[in-house]
Amino acid sequence: MDEKTAMFSFAGLTFDWSVIISTTVAMVIVFVLAVWMSRRLELKPKGKQNVLEWIIDFTNGIVDQQAPNSTGRGMKFYIFSLFMFIFVANQLGVAFNVNVGGVTYLRSATANPLVTMTLAMFSIGIAHYLGVQKLGFKNYFKTVYLKPMPFLLPINIIEQFTSFLTLGLRLFGNIFAGEMVLSLIWQLAVSHGIATMVPAFALMLAWQAFSLFIGAIQAFVFTTLTMVYVSEKTEVEE
Numbered sequence: 001m002d003e004k005t006a007m008f009s010f011a012g013l014t015f016d017w018s019v020i021i022s023t024t025v026a027m028v029i030v031f032v033l034a035v036w037m038s039r040r041l042e043l044k045p046k047g048k049q050n051v052l053e054w055i056i057d058f059t060n061g062i063v064d065q066q067a068p069n070s071t072g073r074g075m076k077f078y079i080f081s082l083f084m085f086i087f088v089a090n091q092l093g094v095a096f097n098v099n100v101g102g103v104t105y106l107r108s109a110t111a112n113p114l115v116t117m118t119l120a121m122f123s124i125g126i127a128h129y130l131g132v133q134k135l136g137f138k139n140y141f142k143t144v145y146l147k148p149m150p151f152l153l154p155i156n157i158i159e160q161f162t163s164f165l166t167l168g169l170r171l172f173g174n175i176f177a178g179e180m181v182l183s184l185i186w187q188l189a190v191s192h193g194i195a196t197m198v199p200a201f202a203l204m205l206a207w208q209a210f211s212l213f214i215g216a217i218q219a220f221v222f223t224t225l226t227m228v229y230v231s232e233k234t235e236v237e238e
Contacts, residue, residue, distance in 0.1 A: 006103050022109035026089040034084070059083050059223065066227035071130055071234050075227065078126070083223045086110060086119070086171070090215030093179045094208050110218075111176045113168065120168030123226040124160075131233030144233055167225055174218050178211045 006017040037052035045053055059080040063072045093108030109115045131140040145156045185207060189200030 006105065016112070016114070018104050018107060019109065019112050019114055021105050022089070022092055022107055022112075023115060025106065026085055026092060026109050029088050030081070030084045033088075055084070056080060062220070062224050063227055066224070066231040067234065071134060071230065072227075075126075075230060079223050079227065082119070082123070082226065083219050086219040086222055087216055089115070090175050090218060091212060093175070094182070094211045094215070097179075097182075108175050108179060110171055111179050113172045116172040116175075117164075117168035119171070119222070120164050123167065123222075124164045124229060127226070127229040127233045128160075130230055134234045140233065143235075163229060167222065167229075171218050171222055174214060178207075178214060181207060182211070 005019075008015055008017065034052070037048040041049055060076050062083075063076050063079050066072070067075065089109035091108070092106065093111055096106055098104070098106035110119075128140075128144075131144060134140075135143060144160070145153050147156075182204065185200055185204045189197050189204070
């Protein structure tokens with residue numbers, strides 16, 4: 001899939017408009033949804049309040065399963081926000097793909113490795129920070145880098161780096177591949193007029209439904225792994 005993006009430079013750095021616009025749109029959608037669903041809360045929830053409470057219970061369950069302690073309680077809002085952002089960002093390219101003059105301005109934010117690697121850096125960074133905060137640097141270093149045996153230190157260092165890479169690249173690969181398939185289906189649709197338009201339209205609807213499922217699964221996987229890493233770095237193995 002050959003796509004061009006608009007770039008601009010500021011303070012010696014190069015920025016991609018598609019990343020800025022897509023990320024901003026995803027954040028705005030999450031904020032608006034959260035505000036809308038939390039308006040006029042009732043003791044007996046219904047409608048949109050039910051949806052919000054289900055999402056909160058779902059993300060709280062992810063946290064409680066991995067870290068049912070004070071560390072986990074402090075992570076609940078982050079995991080809720082992270083899940084919502086990734087889910088919405090994953091779906092943007094399925095619902096909208098704004099391309100003007102051959103230049104893409106809006107797509108799934110998570111179809112760009114810069115976004116997914118940044119999210120991974122935040123999650124892994126928080127896990128290491130909480131490990132030092134809870135255990136102290138000495139016990140943190142022993143738990144993360146010297147277990148089960150001190151001579152495995154080089155392997156444990158590599159493992160921390162590969163965890164960061166796989167966390168970000170897994171999300172990017174799945175969403176980017178989904179957008180590539182949609183692009184190929186669209187090319188098929190316009191290749192031979194009505195003969196390919198009808199079957200391609202049905203195929204596109206089916207793939208969009210599948211992409212919705214994949215987007216939700218990837219949001220779940222990312223947030224679950226975030227809590228796994230937090231748990232690994234804040235719990236001392238006996």
